[in-house]
Amino acid sequence: MFPYKKLKMNMQSLKMSFFSILIMSAFGCTKLDLQPTNDLTAEDVYNSPLGYKQTLAKVYGAFALTGNATTGQQDIPAEIIKDEGNSDFLRLYWNLQELTTDEAAWSWSSDAGILGLHELNWSSTNAIISGLYYRSFFQITLCNDFIRQAAEDKITSKGFSDTDLQEIRRYRAEARFLRAYQYWVLMDLYANPPFVTEDFKLGAKDLPKQTNRNELFSYLESELKAIETELAPAKTNEYGRADQAAAWALLSRIYLNAEVYIKIPKYTEAITYAKKIIGAGYSLHGNYQELTIADNHLNTDENILMINYDGTHTQNYGGTTYLMHGPANVPANISGSNGDWGGLRTTQNFVGLFTDYSGNTDKRALFYTTGQTLEMEELYLSKAGFSPIKFRNKTRTGGDAPHQDPAKDFSDIDFPLFRFGEVYLNYAEAVLRGGNGGDKATALQYINNLRTRAYAGSATGNIGSSDLTLDFLLDERGRELYFEAHRRTDLIRFNKFTTANYLWAWKGGVKAGTSVSNNRNIFPIPSSDLSSNPNLNQNP
Known part of the structure; x- marks a missing residue:
């Protein structure tokens, strides 16, 4: 089991130099000159292959751990930080992907950032919207520092064996994948975030520049393809670590949504990368209800990448x-x-x-x-x-x-960032939307595989070719993937998130549901970041 399962919840226990560096992670202009305050330096941490692996474990661990303002997250709104559970990446991300849709509502309107999410009515000061933005950059900064410390010139100067060097290069590729995943989150939700990589100079006077979906899409596409051969082959890495299948799954998801992001369809590419995963030996786990229970780490047939x-x-x-x-x-x-x-x-x-x-x-x-x-x-x-x-x-x-x-x-x-059931759905939708390299008969078989499992091995829920439509697939994605943080992205792709094409209770703040302005398809850049970085402009 990957060692971050053994980390304590409070990041104050992680006495790593880059965690001190992370105090400036939200890119505020007054925070770029802060220095580490503990006595453990990067030279101490990265002086052995084991040190690199332990540090990588903490990069992964940031998906599941929380902290407070003293551990690099002080730009997350105070009302979120005072309840550490609210600063967890998944809780923030899940709330924006699910509470804004037909799948979920939360009872307590007094909780920070909740009021207005389900009603699709928020501002640039919303605590959850700001919280996820800063949390993603916090995790990007973790990745950037690890990648910087694992640069080729650094690792080859330390006298490590060739075997150890190859392993550290794989760690570096995984950190690049995790960074790409967080930039996908920002592209999907905020469209035009600032952008930095490991080449951004700490303490530099220049503030991060703003990117846009076209640039970010190109970056993600090239980055994921660049690390594809450097990651472990599919199904061979330790549980909880990214491999080639994780990169393929993210590429398939990005390509499926390309028409939203860059106004150019990429459905053929979505099929290509779905097929790579299908050919890698994954299968549907036999019991749907075992996908999200306490021993779901045993589902290595279907799990592609989980938050442990x-x-x-x-x-x-x-x-x-x-x-x-x-x-x-x-x-x-x-x-x-x-x-x-x-x-x-x-x-x-x-x-x-x-x-x-x-x-x-x-x-x-x-x-x-x-x-x-x-x-x-x-x-x-x-x-x-x-x-x-x-x-x-x-x-x-x-x-x-x-x-x-x-x-x-x-x-x-464990929470599925990627599992095999989504891959079948991606393939089928990309085929119906005109992608090449797949066919409807195969798509129908994949959907019926999902439905046979859903009906406990019975074919009574199977559908025919004429039933396999885009509207059916959106509903099937809901039935298969609900509460797994897909719904907002799916509804936007089907033009049903803000429009009157699909209404649900309290959409737009109306009991029967109503349409809202399409500017709600993306979230605003937090006002706090706009005020600290003049390079940024607000989303429409």
Whole structure:
């Protein structure tokens, strides 16, 4: 198991020189000259191959760990930082991808940044929007520092063996992948962020320049292709580390959305990279309900890249702990926790994607309904709307999580950044949108593979060729991928996020739903960054 599962939750325990450097990570103009204050220098940390691996573990660990202002995140809004769980990358990202859609609402309007998300009505000072922006740059800065320290001239000057040098080069490629992933997050959500790589000079007077989707798309495409052969072959790396399949999965996802990002269709390319993964030996895990439970690390047939969470060693109130505790009024014996937070629910519109929401036919319909109303009569009411119970801190035998904390506060469930089910869906959609290199008959088979699993091995849910339409695929992506942080991106690609083409409860702040301005398809650059960096202009 990759060692970041053994890291403590508070980043103050990570006495690494680059974590001190990260205090300036949000690019504020007054923060670029700060120096490390502890006595552990880069020379100490990077003096052995083991030091490089331990540091890489902390780069990965930033996806699952939280910290406070003293550990490099002080530009994340104070109202987010004071509850460390709110500064977790996944919780911030998930909220923007899911609470803005038909799939989720949160009961507590007084929580920082929540008010206005589901209504698609926010400002550039929204705490969650600002929080994710700065969190992504925090993680990019981690990557940049590691890549800088793993530069070829540095590692070849230290007397390491050829075997160790090859391993460190692989670590460097993984850090480049993780940086590319975060830049994809910024491109998808904020469109035109600032941009820096390891070549940005710490302490320089020049502030980061703003990029745009065209430039960032080209960068991501070239970067992911450049590291493709440097990453471990698919399915050969340690669990929790990126390999070639992770790069292919991100490329397939980027190409599928290219028409949104750069106004140029890239569906043939989306098929090409989906097929690379399909040919690499992945398969659908046999039981859908085991994809998001406490021992889902065993699903190496389907998992491509996960954020590893551990109930003992990665304790925070974000991540899958949020998805375990969050669903409203769910009994502890179902969630595998010590009780619910009365927060997460879904709209009747999303529930309506299932012809039978009981779960007796399509096993993906995982809803807690007792005491809950189907209709979301009120947006900020914990009993209004069914509670999804997809993330459960139980093993496949119904036992406690492998690393269950005694109080049952924290989750052991790993979160899928990429899994094989999405790849089948990408292939099918790209074929229907006119991409070359695939065919509809194969696409239909892949979709029916997903549906056969969903119907517990039965073909009763399978569809025919005439049923395989783009609208059907959007619904199927909802049924298959809900609560996995895809929905906002999918709805935008199908022109149904801001428009009247699809309405859900409380979209636009109206009970029956209404359209909103299409400028809500991207989030604003935080006003705090605009004021500190004159190179930046606000999104439309």
